[in-house]
Structure formats: C-alpha cells, structure tokens
Amino acid sequence: MDPPPGASTALVRVLNRFLELLSGYTTLEITTPTIEDQVEFGKLLIRHRLGYTDLLTLRTMNRNSVKDIYSSDTVFDTVLNIRRIFDELS
Numbered sequence: 001m002d003p004p005p006g007a008s009t010a011l012v013r014v015l016n017r018f019l020e021l022l023s024g025y026t027t028l029e030i031t032t033p034t035i036e037d038q039v040e041f042g043k044l045l046i047r048h049r050l051g052y053t054d055l056l057t058l059r060t061m062n063r064n065s066v067k068d069i070y071s072s073d074t075v076f077d078t079v080l081n082i083r084r085i086f087d088e089l090s
Contacts, residue, residue, distance in 0.1 A: 033060045050075055
C-alpha cells in the first residue's frame with residue numbers, strides 16, 4: 001500500500017500493524033453512528049458536559065447497550081453507568 005501524499009511509510013506500517021492486531025479481536029464489533037444517534041445526542045448535551053464526539057460516542061454506546069469504554073479520556077468518568085477502562089493510559 002502506498003502512503004497518501006505527505007504520510008511517511010513508517011506511519012503507514014504502524015497503521016497497518018494496528019489494523020492487523022485489531023482484526024485479531026474476534027468479539028470486536030465496530031458500530032457506525034446513525035443519523036438518529038446524531039439527532040438524539042442532543043438530549044445528552046443537557047445532562048453531560050461533553051464534546052460532540054464524546055456525546056456521539058456515548059449515544060452510540062447507549063443504543064448498543066455498551067457499558068465499558070477503552071479510553072484515556074477522563075471525561076467519561078463523569079458519566080453514570082459507564083466504566084472507563086485503561087485508566088493507566090491517562
């Protein structure tokens with residue numbers, strides 16, 4: 001795979017390796033936010049002081065009954081019923 005203009009081949013190798021390792025998680029499910037998620041996240045804006053991406057992530061998690069998030073972003077610690085994993089990354 002040729003790197004896009006401006007990207008180094010080392011970066012492309014790292015990203016390819018990351019995707020290769022990610023594909024090894026057989027129970028991993030990648031979910032795309034829906035239009036409804038983008039509309040409904042506005043209700044979360046009233047309850048949580050989070051940015052757009054975090055709110056959309058939270059809304060998508062709620063829709064899929066996901067309670068754990070692997071993140072170094074401590075803002076998720078403020079959300080009830082969500083457990084942030086990998087605290088050591090922060």
